[in-house]
Amino acid sequence: MIARRAFVLSLFGAGCLAATAQHSPALADGVYPARAVRWIVPYAAGGATDVLSRLICQRLTERLGHPFVVENKPGAGSNIGTEAVITSPPDGYTLLLTSTANAINASFDPTIRYDFSKSIAPVAGVARIPLVLVVSNDLPVHSVAEFIAYAKNNPGKVSVGSSGVGTSLHLSGELFKAMAGVDLVHVPYRGSVPGLTDLMSGQIQAMFDNVTSSLELVRGGKIRALGVTTRDRSELLPDVPPISDVLAGYETSSFYGVGAPAGTPREIVDLLNREVNAALADPAIKAQIGQLGAIPISGDAGTFGAMLAAETARWRTIVALASPKAH
Numbered sequence: 001m002i003a004r005r006a007f008v009l010s011l012f013g014a015g016c017l018a019a020t021a022q023h024s025p026a027l028a029d030g031v032y033p034a035r036a037v038r039w040i041v042p043y044a045a046g047g048a049t050d051v052l053s054r055l056i057c058q059r060l061t062e063r064l065g066h067p068f069v070v071e072n073k074p075g076a077g078s079n080i081g082t083e084a085v086i087t088s089p090p091d092g093y094t095l096l097l098t099s100t101a102n103a104i105n106a107s108f109d110p111t112i113r114y115d116f117s118k119s120i121a122p123v124a125g126v127a128r129i130p131l132v133l134v135v136s137n138d139l140p141v142h143s144v145a146e147f148i149a150y151a152k153n154n155p156g157k158v159s160v161g162s163s164g165v166g167t168s169l170h171l172s173g174e175l176f177k178a179m180a181g182v183d184l185v186h187v188p189y190r191g192s193v194p195g196l197t198d199l200m201s202g203q204i205q206a207m208f209d210n211v212t213s214s215l216e217l218v219r220g221g222k223i224r225a226l227g228v229t230t231r232d233r234s235e236l237l238p239d240v241p242p243i244s245d246v247l248a249g250y251e252t253s254s255f256y257g258v259g260a261p262a263g264t265p266r267e268i269v270d271l272l273n274r275e276v277n278a279a280l281a282d283p284a285i286k287a288q289i290g291q292l293g294a295i296p297i298s299g300d301a302g303t304f305g306a307m308l309a310a311e312t313a314r315w316r317t318i319v320a321l322a323s324p325k326a327h
Helices: 002-012 048-064 076-086 100-108 144-153 168-180 192-201 211-219 266-281 283-290 301-322
Strands: 037-041 068-072 094-099 120-129 131-135 158-162 184-188 206-210 224-228 254-261
Touching: 037 048, 037 076, 048 068, 048 094, 048 120, 048 254, 048 266, 048 283, 076 094, 076 100, 076 254, 094 100, 094 120, 100 168, 100 254, 100 301, 120 266, 120 301, 131 144, 131 168, 131 192, 131 211, 144 224, 158 168, 158 192, 168 184, 168 206, 168 301, 192 206, 192 211, 206 211, 211 224, 254 266, 254 301, 266 283, 266 301
Parallel strands: 037 068, 037 094, 158 184, 158 206
Antiparallel strands: 094 254, 120 254, 131 206, 131 224
């Protein structure tokens, strides 16, 4: 998995600053951008969020003639990075990699000091990444149906890991528990890697994880994939069926997009939306995103805003299923 991460990052490691600037005809008046633009990633460096961001930033740098610089501001379930953006001037020079965490925190985190829906101007979607239910090779199950049956026969004895309380991985497990009617024990970790390590050793029995970080372990036979959380199969795991084949209506995923502080001028939002969509349509970038198991999200700013609202409402329902025991 470490080798895969190094390989992926090496493909895009030149980053946003190494791109050769080329002015876009859309900016003949030179109004925006006139200087470097900060792209805030509210997570630690080195994961899929970094790769996605650097891919888009490199293209924006090339097209718009000024650096789009990735800054990692992790902490507090993405709230630190998010607050850094929404409290910045609405001038287009500070952008946020929005994510599922923003949709979840709106209802999950009672300490949140802002209303995300009112504080952010949706710019564009970037990608959606399926999650996958993976189990230890020691567990005597080979399908979602067998896993549910095993859990029902062993209530409270099956531990399911996640990358932390309140994450999409955790709440995907809570939704699974509610829909399947099983008693699973949630074990939160500080990220996917320690959870996957314990899964391989049999310290926990199952885990919901992003396809991106589990892929090489599944392919290497170190853990077993039972089902993906999206309605369609993942191109990277074509032999793994959707969980919804067994639990009708079950569906979750991680999504990423771009936001700006509320009040950012519409012409800047529209310009950035066009350029992000152009990047996602580029065959080379699409192929690189596909290596992460991600599915590009295209559409105008209004479409992305509607998606954010729908995701926030959907995760609010899932949080309600998980509370209070999820905490």
